[in-house]
Amino acid sequence: MDQRQALAAFGALSQETRLQIVRMLVVSGPDGMAAGAIAERADVSPSNVSFHLKELERAGLIAQQRESRSIIYTANYEALGGLIRFLMEDCCSGNAEICAPAATVAACCAPAIKEELQ
Numbered sequence: 001m002d003q004r005q006a007l008a009a010f011g012a013l014s015q016e017t018r019l020q021i022v023r024m025l026v027v028s029g030p031d032g033m034a035a036g037a038i039a040e041r042a043d044v045s046p047s048n049v050s051f052h053l054k055e056l057e058r059a060g061l062i063a064q065q066r067e068s069r070s071i072i073y074t075a076n077y078e079a080l081g082g083l084i085r086f087l088m089e090d091c092c093s094g095n096a097e098i099c100a101p102a103a104t105v106a107a108c109c110a111p112a113i114k115e116e117l118q
Helices: 005-011 014-031 035-042 046-058 075-088 095-109 109-117
Strands: 060-065 072-076
Touching: 005 014, 005 035, 005 046, 005 075, 014 035, 014 046, 014 060, 014 072, 035 046, 035 072, 046 060
Parallel strands: none
Antiparallel strands: 060 072
């Protein structure tokens, strides 16, 4: 992830409803959630949730796919992991043991790790 992508991601996450949506989608896992369910759980109108989902998708933090008559949204774990790795890139002046817990979390979303798990 480069600085421009990180800024877009942080910009998208800097709004309360969007942060709440991303956290919901992370918890929902690869099955994701329908837009209507997201709106209901976030306690916002469908048009409002649609606006927020577009912003998160534009930042690359979520993805959508059509399933029958519903649009299902999922977290983009690779992008979220990339954002964490971007923050931790030059961690603690070379003292990696200080950042090890956060680095482990970021590694769970790394493309190479995901391939190993499959």
